[in-house]
Amino acid sequence: xxxxxxxxxRFGYRKYGVPISGFMDxxxxxxxxxxLGNDPNCAVLEFANAGPKLxxxxxxxxxxxxxxxxxxxDGKEMHPNRAVLVNSNSVLELGKAYKxxxxxxxxxxxxxxxxxxxSRSYFKGLSREEKLNKGDIIEISTLSxxxxxxxxxxxxxxxxxxxxxxxxxxxxxxxxxPMAIRLKITDATYxxxxxxxxxxxxxxxxxxxxxxxxxxxxxxxGIVQLTPSGKxxxxxxxxxxxxxxxxxxxxxxxxxxxxxxxxxAEEVRFKLI
Amino acid sequence: MKQWKVHNFxxxxxxxxxxxxxxxxIRREILELDHFIEEQYEEEVLETVPTYHSLAIYLNxxxxxxxxxxxxxxxxxxxxxxxxSRRLVHIPVCYDKExxxxxxxxxxxxxxxxxxxIRLHSNGNYRVEFIGFLPGFPYLTGLDExxxxxxxxxxxxxxxxxxxxxxxxxxxxxxMESPGGWNIIGxxxxxxxxxxxxxxxxxxxxxxxxxxxxxxxxxxKILIQVTQGIYSLEIRTHD
Numbered sequence: 001x002x003x004x005x006x007x008x009x010r011f012g013y014r015k016y017g018v019p020i021s022g023f024m025d026x027x028x029x030x031x032x033x034x035x036l037g038n039d040p041n042c043a044v045l046e047f048a049n050a051g052p053k054l055x056x057x058x059x060x061x062x063x064x065x066x067x068x069x070x071x072x073x074d075g076k077e078m079h080p081n082r083a084v085l086v087n088s089n090s091v092l093e094l095g096k097a098y099k100x101x102x103x104x105x106x107x108x109x110x111x112x113x114x115x116x117x118x119s120r121s122y123f124k125g126l127s128r129e130e131k132l133n134k135g136d137i138i139e140i141s142t143l144s145x146x147x148x149x150x151x152x153x154x155x156x157x158x159x160x161x162x163x164x165x166x167x168x169x170x171x172x173x174x175x176x177x178p179m180a181i182r183l184k185i186t187d188a189t190y191x192x193x194x195x196x197x198x199x200x201x202x203x204x205x206x207x208x209x210x211x212x213x214x215x216x217x218x219x220x221x222g223i224v225q226l227t228p229s230g231k232x233x234x235x236x237x238x239x240x241x242x243x244x245x246x247x248x249x250x251x252x253x254x255x256x257x258x259x260x261x262x263x264x265a266e267e268v269r270f271k272l273i
Numbered sequence: 274m275k276q277w278k279v280h281n282f283x284x285x286x287x288x289x290x291x292x293x294x295x296x297x298x299i300r301r302e303i304l305e306l307d308h309f310i311e312e313q314y315e316e317e318v319l320e321t322v323p324t325y326h327s328l329a330i331y332l333n334x335x336x337x338x339x340x341x342x343x344x345x346x347x348x349x350x351x352x353x354x355x356x357x358s359r360r361l362v363h364i365p366v367c368y369d370k371e372x373x374x375x376x377x378x379x380x381x382x383x384x385x386x387x388x389x390x391i392r393l394h395s396n397g398n399y400r401v402e403f404i405g406f407l408p409g410f411p412y413l414t415g416l417d418e419x420x421x422x423x424x425x426x427x428x429x430x431x432x433x434x435x436x437x438x439x440x441x442x443x444x445x446x447x448x449m450e451s452p453g454g455w456n457i458i459g460x461x462x463x464x465x466x467x468x469x470x471x472x473x474x475x476x477x478x479x480x481x482x483x484x485x486x487x488x489x490x491x492x493x494k495i496l497i498q499v500t501q502g503i504y505s506l507e508i509r510t511h512d
Contacts, residue, residue, distance in 0.1 A: 014322050014331070016466075016474035017404040017448075116468045125408060125449040126468055172280065172288060215293060216405060216412060218322045218329030222283055242324055242405030242412075252284040 002197075003047040003132040005111055008040060010119035010126075014241045020221065021121035022237050024048075024102045024198060024260040026253070028066035031157055032106030035063045035083050037150030042110030043120040045138070047103050049263075051094020052132065054105075060086045060140055061108035061151055067100030067261060068159055081157035083108075100160050100261040108151065109141025123238060163258040168270045171223060171247035177211060184209050185248060186272050190232060194264040199239050200225075201259060203232040203268070211246035218242055222256040224249035224270075234259055277306070279345050287330040287342055295325055295414070300402060303328055304479050305351045317341055323478055324403050325412070358479035363507040364446070366395065366437050366484045367492035368459040375456035379422045379439055391486055393417045394437075394444065394458065399482040409448035409466030409474040413482060416444045428454035435461045437484070448474075459484075462496035463506060481511065 006029070009022025023029035023046060030040045045052075051069050064071055064080040071078040072093040078084060086092065097103060113120045116127050124130040132138070174182065190203035211226040218241065219225070225233045225245035234251065235243075249270060251259060262268055276299065282288035289306065291299045307323045310330060317336045322329040330345075332338060368376065368391045380390045399415040406412075416439065424440045429452060432438070436447040438455030447453055448465035461484075465475045476482065485507075487495070498504035 011331075012320050013408075013473060014320050015404065015478075016472055017406060017408045017410050018473070117473060125451075125466075169281075169283070172282070172290075215295075215325050217324045217327045218282070218288065220283060220286065220329070220331070240406055241322055242403070250283045 001047065001050040001052070003045060003052050004122040004130075005043050005113050005127075005132070005138070006046045006121045007043045007119055009237065010117050010121055010123070013117050017241055018117060018126070019123060019199075019238050019241060021119065021123045021198075023104070024237055025066050025100075025104070025160075025257045027257055028102070028160060029104040029106070031081075032063045032065035032104045033110075035065075035081075035152050035155060035157065036061055036106055036108045037152070038106060038108065038110055042106065043113060044107065044111065045105040045132070047094065047105070048097075048101050050096045051103055051105075053094070054092045054138075056086050056088060056090045056092065058140075059088050059143055061143065061147065062086055062092070063106045064094065064103060065106065065157065066103040066160060067097040069097050069103050070095035079156070081159065082155060083151045083153055097263075100162060101263050102260060107140045108143060108147050112139040112141060160261060162261060164262065164267060165269045165271050166251060166255050166259050167273045168224065168249040168251055168255065169273060171250050172217070173211065173214060173246035174248050177226075177246070177248065181209050181211070185226065185232075186270060188269075190268050190270075192262050192264050192266050192268060196264060197238075198236055200236055201234040201262075203234065205230075205232065211248065213244050214246055216242050216244045217247070219247060222251040222253065223247045224251065236260060275349055276302070279342055281338060281342065282329055285332050285334075285336075285338060287332070287338065287345065289328040289330070289345070291326040293326055299326065300400075302351070306348075307478075309348075309351050310345075314341075322403070322405070324405065358477055358481075359510045360477070360479075361481045361483065361509045361511045362476065363483050363485050363509075364461050365463065365487045365491070365495055366459040366461050367487050367489055368395075369489050369492075371489075372436070372460035372492075373458045375425070375438075376458045379420060379456050379458055382422045383419050385419065390420060390458065393420055394439075395484045395486040397444075397484070399444065399484075401476045401478055401480040401482060403478045404474055404476065407447065407449050407451050409476065411445055411448075411465075411476040411480075411482070413444055416442060418442070420444070422456050424454040425456065428452055432457065433460065435463070435465070437461060460492070462492050463499055463504065475506070 009020040193202035399413040432453040437459040440455035
């Protein structure tokens with residue numbers, strides 16, 4: 001379980017080595033905010049693989065989006081992907097994800113936490129915390145009289161769809177790879193490693209592939225790197241701003257989010273477009 | 274003649290690339306073009322990242338990448354303006370054994386004594402080419418080739434903030450606690466990154482850097498001043 005507070009991300013500081021961070025599955029997180037009539041950049045709770053157990057000290061309107069979890073509110077099953085009113089002293093329990101990885105708990109008015117360099121997204125060394133821990137208190141907005149009118153009550157979003165073939169374009173170093181390697185990396189089936197996190201997803205494979213180191217150059221989330229020892233890395237939201245490995249593919253933002261929702265041990269393929 | 278080429282960089286960004294020779298002219302031109310684009314295209318450009326021989330330009334939502342690429346391709350000469358930083362930053366470094374677990378590796382690798390390593394490192398003139406890897410982490414050129422040392426074969430899981438390292442042909446500062454594979458030869462007591470200041474990074478591309486050797490008691494004194502927020506770093510302007 002890994003829970004943190006995220007928003008759309010931290011922009012304007014990549015030149016100073018600051019990663020953008022932000023929602024791993026932006027589409028799902030933003031949909032949660034939209035259901036509640038929040039700004040898309042409202043800070044939400046993001047959790048991976050399993051969700052936290054939360055005690056509400058005041059009433060709130062919430063929506064759970066992203067990966068599919070068993071959700072219990074005061075011991076009763078709760079619907080994801082729609083707005084729900086939670087009373088004071090309620091207990092929300094998010095179990096294990098059974099489809100996808102990243103789940104989001106959006107709260108009407110958003111989470112109130114420290115803004116560092118224009119963002120509430122947690123990042124080690126920048127935000128006071130690196131992740132949420134048992135016993136932490138999360139401050140949320142207090143509902144106002146007009147809050148309820150801004151919520152899309154009754155609207156039910158569809159469950160997330162998983163995509164195991166991810167569209168990619170050529171990265172800056174793709175054309176400098178030997179033809180045999182280009183064919184292999186495009187045809188291979190990869191398995192997502194357990195060593196995947198918010199910085200990068202590591203892809204396991206049995207292909208004899210590798211690429212030279214490059215002179216350190218810009219990278220961004222969605223870049224696929226191939227190392228001299230043959231490791232394949234898909235860069236995610238907390239990725240460094242520069243890197244020294246060959247940049248062989250590029251996933252666009254949507255494709256990067258689809259990739260993020262695939263679980264360790266699951267297979268993935270790339271399709272060059 | 275124009276030496277750079279403009280490419281797409283994913284869906285919403287542009288990568289400008291120069292030839293890989295790292296001549297001073299090219300390194301200056303990258304920063305000049307970076308400055309020009311940030312000023313000239315404030316509405317279109319979200320942010321930029323310069324590196325050794327490329328410049329990434331991240332665009333705001335709604336900007337048509339291909340239209341913007343066509344516009345950038347029209348630029349032939351950067352309107353001449355001297356934007357070099359002119360800052361010379363003196364960084365105090367304590368090379369004591371306690372802070373320098375790999376000083377002896379750098380020395381033995383190059384047939385030098387520990388003292389010679391310290392002298393060569395603190396006599397060097399360095400230039401900040403760009404910031405990357407960690408918030409505030411400077412990529413410096415100018416390391417004396419007698420100090421070139423391969424990275425550790427097993428990177429350390431945790432390197433203390435302020436540690437000064439040598440990795441291959443490069444030297445730099447771990448501006449935050451992080452894992453890392455460079456040979457650690459000293460530690461600086463100053464703060465290199467502060468989210469409460471703008472810009473948050475002490476060092477900026479184009480800055481010149483010198484390391485000044487300090488003893489342990491000076492390290493402690495500076496560290497206290499840094500903690501109290503009363504330390505003033507020596508930054509000079511140069512011609």
